[in-house]
Amino acid sequence: MPVKTIAAILTQAETCRPVFDAAAAIAGEHGAHVIGLHGEVIDPPPVLSPLDLPDSSVISSLYDAAAERTGAIRKVFEDCGARSGVSYEWRPFKGSTGAANAGVIDSVRAADLVIAPQPQAGMVSEHDTVLFEGGRPVLFIPWIDKEFKAFKRVLIAWDGSRGATRSVFDALPLLEKATDIEIFSVQPKERDGQPGDMLSAEIAASLSRHGLNVTTRSQAKEGLPISAVLENRCSDFSADLMIMGAYGTSRIMERIFGGVTHVLLESMTVPVLMSR
Numbered sequence: 001m002p003v004k005t006i007a008a009i010l011t012q013a014e015t016c017r018p019v020f021d022a023a024a025a026i027a028g029e030h031g032a033h034v035i036g037l038h039g040e041v042i043d044p045p046p047v048l049s050p051l052d053l054p055d056s057s058v059i060s061s062l063y064d065a066a067a068e069r070t071g072a073i074r075k076v077f078e079d080c081g082a083r084s085g086v087s088y089e090w091r092p093f094k095g096s097t098g099a100a101n102a103g104v105i106d107s108v109r110a111a112d113l114v115i116a117p118q119p120q121a122g123m124v125s126e127h128d129t130v131l132f133e134g135g136r137p138v139l140f141i142p143w144i145d146k147e148f149k150a151f152k153r154v155l156i157a158w159d160g161s162r163g164a165t166r167s168v169f170d171a172l173p174l175l176e177k178a179t180d181i182e183i184f185s186v187q188p189k190e191r192d193g194q195p196g197d198m199l200s201a202e203i204a205a206s207l208s209r210h211g212l213n214v215t216t217r218s219q220a221k222e223g224l225p226i227s228a229v230l231e232n233r234c235s236d237f238s239a240d241l242m243i244m245g246a247y248g249t250s251r252i253m254e255r256i257f258g259g260v261t262h263v264l265l266e267s268m269t270v271p272v273l274m275s276r
Helices: 013-030 056-084 097-108 124-133 162-170 196-208 226-237 251-257 260-267
Strands: 005-009 033-041 087-095 113-117 138-141 153-157 180-186 214-219 241-245 272-275
Touching: 005 013, 005 097, 013 033, 013 056, 013 113, 013 138, 033 056, 033 097, 056 087, 087 097, 097 124, 113 124, 124 138, 124 260, 153 162, 153 226, 162 196, 162 241, 162 272, 180 196, 180 226, 196 214, 214 226, 226 241, 226 260, 241 260, 260 272
Parallel strands: 005 033, 005 113, 033 087, 113 138, 153 180, 153 241, 180 214, 241 272
Antiparallel strands: 138 272
């Protein structure tokens, strides 16, 4: 099934262009419509006047700053859209944390694909609501991307999990023009009496039936974190895209101990597609 609706999450004017470029490239291939989503959260801090009432000047300055940010992002988005030749629309949301997020999530759930910028430094959980509540695959675009590259060489981080399975099949429309796809497993474990490599072989055979050129590879951790092994393999394979499941453990555990999802979102060097 082709991609027909793309939700582009826009958080800053500085990262708007690479996100839109990725959305426009995919939209051009599939004849898709791009929706630019920006949620402006306005939660006044507990600054009180002598009468124990919210300070109106603080609230006013927050709304003015929000309007300025939204206007800057909209300008970049619409400038990109006007030059792209694809169908697009601008859809902003404003309000408290719950209200702004609810509007974005409602739009995300009606999309085939979500495209978002790599989270801001020190804010890996920035897009957690979209990942956990949206129910759609999210393609993260790294800060270092200056020009969108077609997904010709794709690395699939495969561990046989529910998240990895969803990610692989959610990504099928993006894999149609890939020339090389590698199913890569880090120290695969035996499951239900089957060797770990057999699980990779099964998903590779399934993708091959879709007419895709797929190979498998496994590697021991050799004392490295799994995230480092994946990043090294992306580099060695010259991957244009990595596909993986998101948050195999709880968000809290990942934040405390630095899980694979958390680390890769901080240090990603290629676009990463995640589902959960």
